[in-house]
Amino acid sequence: MNNNKKNINNHLVIDVSHINKSFSGKPAVVDFSLQVATGEICGFLGPNGSGKTTTLRMICGLLIPDSGEGHCLGYDILTESYAIKSQVGYMTQSFSLYHDLTAYENLDFIARIYQIPHRKRAIADCIKTFNLTERQNQITGSLSGGWKQRLALAGCLLHQPKLLLLDEPTAGVDPKARREFWDEIHKLSARDITTLVSTHYMDEAERCTKLAYISYGQLLAQGTVEQIIQQSGLHTWSISGEHLIQLEDLLRNKPGVEQIAFFGTRLHVCGSNDELLTQTIQSLAMPAFECTKITPGLEDVFISLVGKTKNRD
Numbered sequence: 001m002n003n004n005k006k007n008i009n010n011h012l013v014i015d016v017s018h019i020n021k022s023f024s025g026k027p028a029v030v031d032f033s034l035q036v037a038t039g040e041i042c043g044f045l046g047p048n049g050s051g052k053t054t055t056l057r058m059i060c061g062l063l064i065p066d067s068g069e070g071h072c073l074g075y076d077i078l079t080e081s082y083a084i085k086s087q088v089g090y091m092t093q094s095f096s097l098y099h100d101l102t103a104y105e106n107l108d109f110i111a112r113i114y115q116i117p118h119r120k121r122a123i124a125d126c127i128k129t130f131n132l133t134e135r136q137n138q139i140t141g142s143l144s145g146g147w148k149q150r151l152a153l154a155g156c157l158l159h160q161p162k163l164l165l166l167d168e169p170t171a172g173v174d175p176k177a178r179r180e181f182w183d184e185i186h187k188l189s190a191r192d193i194t195t196l197v198s199t200h201y202m203d204e205a206e207r208c209t210k211l212a213y214i215s216y217g218q219l220l221a222q223g224t225v226e227q228i229i230q231q232s233g234l235h236t237w238s239i240s241g242e243h244l245i246q247l248e249d250l251l252r253n254k255p256g257v258e259q260i261a262f263f264g265t266r267l268h269v270c271g272s273n274d275e276l277l278t279q280t281i282q283s284l285a286m287p288a289f290e291c292t293k294i295t296p297g298l299e300d301v302f303i304s305l306v307g308k309t310k311n312r313d
């Protein structure tokens with residue numbers, strides 16, 4: 001209980017240090033540390049297979065780390081997993097709904113598992129909050145992706161957790177439903193409910209109060225969007241004009257050019273050596289192109305970070 005007190009005083013809902021996990025000798029999460037304070041919305045990003053789900057499972061006590069230590073909601077992740085599991089709202093990557101039950105029956109099932117007091121009342125409130133009234137008697141398997149997501153989030157919140165761990169909750173969901181989902185997360189944050197949410201979407205990353213970026217199991221960057229961009233030391237030029245495909249060919253492997261990507265009608269050219277990159281861009285000296293120095297986007301930064309970990313192998 002002393003530990004519990006310590007973390008609550010520090011307002012840290014998640015506080016894990018140097019955790020590791022391997023599967024059959026293959027490292028999935030390596031020396032990972034993360035702190036998330038009460039009410040924060042922490043976005044968890046990284047390529048496929050980088051260790052996001054494994055980390056979320058360790059934080060909520062479903063998987064025990066091979067080494068390292070940490071607390072979640074003040075409970076020890078190594079020894080108090082039962083308490084953590086009962087107080088966290090965990091939305092898995094596959095939503096974990098029973099497709100042959102109705103929406104209502106899914107919520108009722110979850111409410112019974114958690115032994116929620118005044119179950120019927122709690123479900124009715126939840127249905128109202130999430131606008132599920134017209135869908136409550138529909139078979140879950142026949143709901144669209146957006147409604148399944150809404151139902152899964154409703155199910156996560158039934159037992160009124162103080163922490164939500166959401167694993168790619170918006171994958172395959174349309175922009176309107178995604179926006180509604182994020183509005184809901186921000187409303188919860190205002191009520192001091194903390195969220196750690198994995199996503200591959202950059203626009204969603206920008207809605208978070210803090211980000212953590214993982215690649216090959218290693219945490220490569222954390223902080224606000226602005227901090228991550230600033231710490232990256234990446235410089236970016238945005239180029240517009242005709243024949244950008246040919247320009248891309250021309251620029252590839254030129255001094256200072258580390259990555260090139262198309263963004264609509266513009267080309268982003270990035271590198272960590274500002275001087276070399278600028279010289280290369282200026283050497284283009286073609287009036288057909290308009291070159292502007294810009295602040296790198298999160299995607300530019302993350303692609304650059306992945307490149308750096310690959311090079312470390």
Ligand SMILES: Nc1ncnc2c1ncn2[C@@H]1O[C@H](COP(=O)(O)OP(=O)(O)OP(=O)(O)O)[C@@H](O)[C@H]1O
Pocket residue numbers: 023024027028046047048049050051052053054055093
């Ligand atoms: N139960 C398991 N048994 C064996 N290997 C596993 C297991 N779970 C995860 N892994 C491996 O651990 C690594 C990290 O996987 P994880 O699912 O955590 O990545 P992720 O970042 O969530 O990926 P995605 O974005 O595709 O969901 C991968 O190499 C994966 O194959």
Ligand SMILES: [Mg+2]
Pocket residue numbers: 052053054093167
């Ligand atoms: Mg995953």
